[in-house]
Amino acid sequence: MIRILLVEPMNLLRGALTATLSLEEDLEVVADLGVLDQALDMARAVPPDVAVVDVALLAGDGLATLARLTAELPDCAILVLAGPDEPGLLNRALDLRVDGVVGTQAAPCELVRAIRRLVRGERVIDAQLAVAMVAAPRSPLSRRELNVLSVAASGVPSTEVAAELHLSDGTVRNYISAILRKTGARNRLEAVRLAEGAGWLR
Numbered sequence: 001m002i003r004i005l006l007v008e009p010m011n012l013l014r015g016a017l018t019a020t021l022s023l024e025e026d027l028e029v030v031a032d033l034g035v036l037d038q039a040l041d042m043a044r045a046v047p048p049d050v051a052v053v054d055v056a057l058l059a060g061d062g063l064a065t066l067a068r069l070t071a072e073l074p075d076c077a078i079l080v081l082a083g084p085d086e087p088g089l090l091n092r093a094l095d096l097r098v099d100g101v102v103g104t105q106a107a108p109c110e111l112v113r114a115i116r117r118l119v120r121g122e123r124v125i126d127a128q129l130a131v132a133m134v135a136a137p138r139s140p141l142s143r144r145e146l147n148v149l150s151v152a153a154s155g156v157p158s159t160e161v162a163a164e165l166h167l168s169d170g171t172v173r174n175y176i177s178a179i180l181r182k183t184g185a186r187n188r189l190e191a192v193r194l195a196e197g198a199g200w201l202r
Helices: 011-022 039-045 062-072 087-095 108-119 127-134 143-152 158-165 169-183 188-198
Strands: 002-007 027-033 050-054 077-082 100-103
Touching: 002 011, 002 039, 002 108, 011 027, 011 108, 027 039, 039 050, 039 062, 050 108, 062 077, 062 087, 077 087, 077 108, 087 100, 100 108, 100 127, 143 158, 143 169, 143 188, 158 169, 169 188
Parallel strands: 002 027, 002 050, 050 077, 077 100
Antiparallel strands: none
16 A cells, blocks of 8 residues: 655645545545654654645745655655746755655646656656746846845844844845845745745745
8 A cells, every 4th residue: 555645735725635535445545734843753653655735835834845755754755736826935855855746737647657656766847847947037136135035035123134144234225125126026035935835045
């Protein structure tokens, strides 16, 4: 049996995927979760052969959680489910040890086939998503601007951003202004969301 850990935030979709995969004689969903935070503990308890993870869960601290999962469970293949509008997160996920990517528009049989291929040691990349990843916009921000935005992403005030990066308050305000201008964002929060979605923040 191929043991599957499913991590999908949408209850309805998670239930449908669990039911679909469980119909296959050689597949068993050993756990299904709505959040990635619990995945590592669950994977330790019931070691899966494949972890199927929604790409939306990789925003914020999700990539770090996924990195811990791959480090602790090197024999578990990682399959990411993604739509064509999240190429930045996909590119960042593939920088980690992600073994496969399947589009959310794929037929259930394609997901099943991808899981079986991963267990055989093959890599699976959805062709449409590969095109979207290649076409993803590059960051217009300098390395220093990305550093400022990365610290600002935690929600701390500009004074704390300045202290952490050893900059003056005025310099941080100038960087934030430049970030908003280059990204077209209306405020710092929107700039963070845009940068995370595009995969610019690491």
